[in-house]
Structures are given as structure tokens and as C-alpha cells.
Amino acid sequence: MAFIQSQRNRILPYIISCGLVFLTTLFGELVKKRLEPTNIVMFYLLAVVFVAIRWGRGPAIATSIISVLVFDFFLVPPYLTFSVNHIQYVFTFVAFLVVGIVVSTFASKVREQIIQRQTEKLQTALLNSISHDLKTPLVSITGALTALLDRKSSLDAQHIRELSETALGESDRLNRIVNNLLDMTKMESGVLRISKKPCDLRDLMGACLEQLKDKIGARDIKIDIPKDFPEIAVDFPFILKAFFNVIDNALKYSPDGSPVEIRATFVQRKVQVKIQDYGLGISREDLKRIFEKFYRVERSQNVLGTGLGLCISKGIIEAHGGEISVESTPGKGSTFTVELPLE
Helix, strand or coil: HHHHHHHHHHHHHHHHHHHHHHHHHHHHHHHCCCCCHHHHHHHHHHHHHHHHHHCCCHHHHHHHHHHHHHHHHHHHCCCCCCCCCCCHHHHHHHHHHHHHHHHHHHHHHHHHHHEEEEEEEHHHHHHHHHHHHHHHHHHHHHHHHHEEEEECCCCCCHHHHHHHHHHHHHHHHHHHHHHHHHHHHHHHHHCCCCCCECEEEEEEEHHHHHHHHHHHCCCEEECCCCCCCCEEEEEHHHHHHHHHHHHHHHHCCCEEEEEEEEEEEEEECCCEEEEEEEECCCCHHCCCCCCCCCCCCCHHHHHCCCCHHHHHHHHHHCCCCCCEEEECCCEEEEEEEEEEEEE
């Protein structure tokens, strides 16, 4: 599927380029009685420049060659033939082709420079974000351990326990951040390997909620999974991480006293798991990018995280042959739907 999508992305600029040449030729047909052919050439050149800026050198050079051929065939007398009556048209064709290639090369270089600068800015922003997320738990751990090791401090048992719990909690958080970064690296490099084995969905959710018990606190987690629900074939550690991230997200973005509901059903030979919260919901703009890596919604300044959780969940679920989607109503909460094939 990824290979097919990649091939489509490569071919699409050439198809659009041919479409632009067709529209330019159609326009030329309408005005060829009023304009000299050498003037109509300028419109083809505009198409070449647009393609070069938008898609780069390859499609632009192809547009230049196709434009010369189409221009000669349809807009230069004698029409519907590649022969020409005047030698000036030959020079026009050659000049246009040379100018088109030079302009496309120059425009594509400008485009590459712009993309490179944007990429550098994005990488800097991502590195700053990751650095901040790594430093925060490290500072907390260092501070707690420094206080515990300070011989001059007179800490009672309660303070020692609190500092120890802080160091342990921040260590777990740091461990999750590092693991998320490693998982993302595996997925992007194509080395993520899924080993499926039969698994009880109720056991899976139980293990997931056990890992989240500190964040759940006194919340009401409503689970609706029939006792006779059949086993599903999954890679337990990976799918556990996927559901952990989704449920963790529901806990982060909903009020402390609100419930989280987990329901499982069958839909056309697929297991469908819905995770619903009653938080502030997700705006339409954020919904489009919610599964992108490092993306966090605007109101998440006070919510800890790297913005990798949902992206990793999506990668793991798709590696299982499944899908994940989200529906949300601002002010009423969100529902994440995970579909996995029943094997």
C-alpha cells in the first residue's frame, strides 16, 4: 500500500503538468486568431515556471518538452502537423525549450532552498521540543536525588517518601519518552516487526489500565467487553502500547472527575474498540493533524508529552492491518475508534 501511494505521488505532478499544458493549449486555440504564436509561447512558459516551483525540475522539464510539441502541433501553421513554414518558428521552439529548461532548473533550485530552510527550521523546533521534554524529568530527578543525598538536610520520612516517588515517577516518564522516540525511529526505518499471537481483549485492557492506575486515580473507567469475546491475534507488547497511548490521551484531555468508556464490538469480521472521553473535544483543524508526529493541540501547554503517542499508536495499529480514527464534538468529548482484523 505504501509503495502504491509513493508511486501515485511521483506520477501525479506529471499528470497535473499535462493538464496545465492542455488548458494552455485550449486557451491558445481561443486566441490564436488574435495573437501571434510567439506570444502564446509565454503562457506555456508560465505553466513551466509554475510546475517548477510547485514540483521541481523533472515535471518542469517534461512540461517544457510537451509544451513545445503541443504548441507546434496545434498552434503553428500548418496545423495538426509537426512541420513548420517559417524558420523563425524553429528558433522559437529551440529558444523556448532552452529557456524552459533553464527557468525550470533555476526555479527548482529556489524551491529546494526554500524546502531546505523550512526543514532546518522544523528540525530545530523539534529538537528544542524534544530537548525540553527530556530535560524536564531529568531536572526533577536530579533535584529529588540531590535533596535525598544532602547530609545537611533534615528530612522526615514523609518528605523522603515524596522525593523518592517524584524521582520514580519522572524516571518512568523519561523512560516512556525515550521508548516513544525509539519506536518512532523503528517505524520510520521500516524495522518494526509484528509477531501476532492470540490474546484476550479483556486481559489486554486490564494490563493497560494497570499501567495507567496512577493517572486514573478515582476516575470511573467503564469497560463494556462481553465475557465470551473471542481472542484476537496481536503483538501483545506493541498493541498494549497503542491502547496505552490512546487511553492516556483521553485521561489527559478530560476533567479529572469525568469517566472514560471502553467498548468492544464486532463489525464485518473486525474487532472495533471505542475509547470515549468527555473532555473539551478536538477542533476541526486539530482533527486533521491529530495523528501527526510531534503535533499537539494549542491548548496543551499544561499537558506533558512529546506529541508522539497517537502517531505511534496509528503506526502500530496499521502494522497489525487495522485502522484508527477519531470523532469529536468541541465541548462534549472525543471518541477514538480502533479496528483490528479478526483472525
